[in-house]
Amino acid sequence: MKALTWHGKGDVRCESVPDPRVEHPRDAIIKVTACAICGSDLHIFDGVIPDMKHGDIIGHETMGEVVEVGPENKKLKVGDRVVVPFTIACGECFFCKKGFFSGCERTNPDHAKAATLWGHSPAGLFGYSHLLGGYPGGQAEYMRVPYADVGPLKVPQALSDEQVLFLSDIFPTGYMAADFCNIQPDDTIAVWGCGPVGQFAIRSAFLLGAARVIAVDTVPERLQLARDAGAVTIDFMKEDVYDRIQDLTHGRGADACIDAVGTEPKTTASADSVLDRIKVATFMGTDRPHVLRQAIHCCRNFGTVSIVGVYGGFLDNIPMGSAINRGLTFRMAQTPVQHYLPKLLERIEKGEIDPSFVITHRATLEQGPELYKTFRDKKDNCIKVVMKP
């Protein structure tokens, strides 16, 4: 089959690789009908994710048709149309039983390695580093789905691939970001990053009843899409983000701040982001947490900082003094996608949101390597790429 494979920083290729096979009785094989490139894939593309190997099949936003099921899989049948969550969960362990699917303690075969870095291991992820299981990803013609009687969600024929594909990741992620904010009717929610995840966080904040959303980015078409959703926007390269949020909230700060940027913010936005860049380049630091620092500063006393932008290691100069003295709550996670799926599918079916609003580019797998660059460089008004193998 054809698949997108990783060969080092900035080097993604469309190659022929062996077809996946059922390896465990609970597995399923799906024929991919649609898959997308995520901002998290850009961290891999930019070479900041450790423990990738040459030839790894990448991608974790995938849906398709079941073409083979293992003998113990009683949930799926050949021909079922499913969306596959990016987090792999067993459904039976301590964490899965509590709904913390992305904390599953059974699906990362390399958990000792992850525990060395992080203390404990989270769940395995598709197409995302051997630290998290090294599972072949879904930017491919076919994908093997382990624990396929737990994760995959059957989707109704009435909804198109483009309407349901993002249930695999960015819709639940944006929704979780807003859900973490415990939104009250008068609340102002500030969202850093108007990429695909930020866009879903903005719309989810309104769905959950926010009075106002302030969206921060610098890319014009992304800011426009945020305004289309009803957000007030701030261009961080032209305006002082803290001052604008102070003005908009009568000096109190935002009720909750969502970091939907993570470890790769624009370098030239501020002095601290330049310094972070230098530290990472000289192996003096692992991450570039400018947005997290700013989000803490802009959050009101006893407000919530909700982090869905991904960080990998040890973050320097986080203003914990600000956070503890002012009673901030921190929430963060790799999304336990399975936990959110039923209610988000229901919202799509009811027409409360059509997730396809974020798609700007439709392509083949062969065009994938080029589109990684287009998406990374925000060229050609690119916001979200969907590939149809």
Ligand SMILES: NC(=O)c1ccc[n+]([C@@H]2O[C@H](COP(=O)([O-])OP(=O)(O)OC[C@H]3O[C@@H](n4cnc5c(N)ncnc54)[C@H](O)[C@@H]3O)[C@@H](O)[C@H]2O)c1
């Ligand atoms: N927690 C999870 O489960 C999960 C799931 C999916 C994605 N993510 C993460 O979410 C983040 C966003 O993903 P995406 O697909 O939207 O990626 P993206 O790269 O398309 O979007 C990031 C956006 O942040 C903007 N930005 C850069 N610097 C900024 C700054 N200083 N202030 C405000 N905005 C700034 C960029 O212009 C861009 O529009 C990534 O870190 C990704 O890894 C997390």
Ligand SMILES: [Zn+2]
């Ligand atoms: Zn993702």
Ligand SMILES: [Zn+2]
């Ligand atoms: Zn589990």
